[in-house]
Amino acid sequence: MSSYYLDLIVQGALYALVLFSVITWVLILAKGVQHYRLGKRDKQFTKQFWSASTLDAASALASDASPKSRLANVGFAALHVSESGDASSDLEHSWDRQELLERHLRQQIQKEYQSLESGLAVLASIGSTAPFVGLFGTVFGIIHALGAIGKSGSASIDVVAGPIGEALIATGVGIAVAVPAVLAFNFYVRRLKVTAAELDNYATDFVNLAQKNGFRVTRPATKAAPQTARPASAPQQGAYA
Incomplete structure (x- = not known):
């Protein structure tokens, strides 16, 4: 294999690692903003929810701004369905009230878990493959160095310094890309488990x-749509003498 293709392979490995690094830091920042916003909104909703005088009053507070508020929305919707549905009408309403509520809450918790889990597989993949991509560049860098030695017939430092340097750079970049990805993956997996435990506890409290x-639960009263004023009818011809 010519030195041109060897250089091309090493440079390709380096470009791939740079791309991996960009993806890693974009995901780290995106997941950080996501967890910060959802955590802040969850705290606000939890404070409002437990400050409500009754469960009927709390049903009017539910919104779609945080995982707990969405979980509460699903819970209240399940209670409304179980109250209005006929047990003999269809399979949807054949469940016991408590079983129907718990089933809807479990399904919503799974949806929230999947939403928070998005992107973590990419971090795990980058963290596990980046060192091997760097090692791949290192191998071809060493092959390039050996080829240069064979052509020149000398193993002096000026002959092997360039290819060996590229090989070491590829290894170092691979490790530098893998470490943040692995650390971020472990951190966000831990945050995901904490959030899932909080949702489970909240669902248990909601069922109780x-x-x-x-x-x-009484459905919250909906505001009546404002009535628009009817335009005055045009006077008919001949109405006035």
């Missing part, structure tokens, strides 16, 4: 509150 309330 619904049980005390007889699994019945």
